[in-house]
Amino acid sequence: MAKKVRKKGEEEEAAFEFPEFDEKAFLSHEFEQFYATVMAFGLGLVVGVATYYAGRAGLPLAGVLGVGALGVVLSAFVIRSLRAASKEYTRGDWASLIVLMFFAFLGVWLLLANLLGGGSA
Numbered sequence: 348m349a350k351k352v353r354k355k356g357e358e359e360e361a362a363f364e365f366p367e368f369d370e371k372a373f374l375s376h377e378f379e380q381f382y383a384t385v386m387a388f389g390l391g392l393v394v395g396v397a398t399y400y401a402g403r404a405g406l407p408l409a410g411v412l413g414v415g416a417l418g419v420v421l422s423a424f425v426i427r428s429l430r431a432a433s434k435e436y437t438r439g440d441w442a443s444l445i446v447l448m449f450f451a452f453l454g455v456w457l458l459l460a461n462l463l464g465g466g467s468a
Contacts, residue, residue: 379432380440386426387444391451394418398452399459415456419448 398415406414423445427433436444 375432376435379430379435383426383430383433383436383440383444384447386429387422387447388451390422390425391419391448392455394422394448394452395455396459398456399463402456402460411456415452419445419452422448 394415397418398411401414402408402411423441426444
């Protein structure tokens with residue numbers, strides 16, 4: 348392909364400049380994500396214990412998994428209602444919180460079911 352010939356008088360494109368780094372906004376976002384992550388883990392633990400007791404109460408496996416999934420979904424709404432800055436979360440932030448809650452609930456539920464027995468695992 349032939350190069351485009353520059354004519355005298357044409358302006359060159361402006362060179363890319365990195366935007367100014369806002370350290371305060373960056374740290375604020377990171378601390379907010381830390382608090383939300385701690386809350387997500389704690390809520391995952393609560394959902395795991397609730398799921399274990401739902402299994403002990405005699406719910407079938409599908410019902411127990413439904414309780415766990417409902418708990419994870421409702422936990423996301425709890426975080427949204429308790430953290431004012433959650434309106435600024437990206438899809439990736441929410442995805443990581445939901446995945447963390449899911450695996451925390453699953454881990455606690457399976458651990459309790461195997462250690463204490465009587466669960467639906």
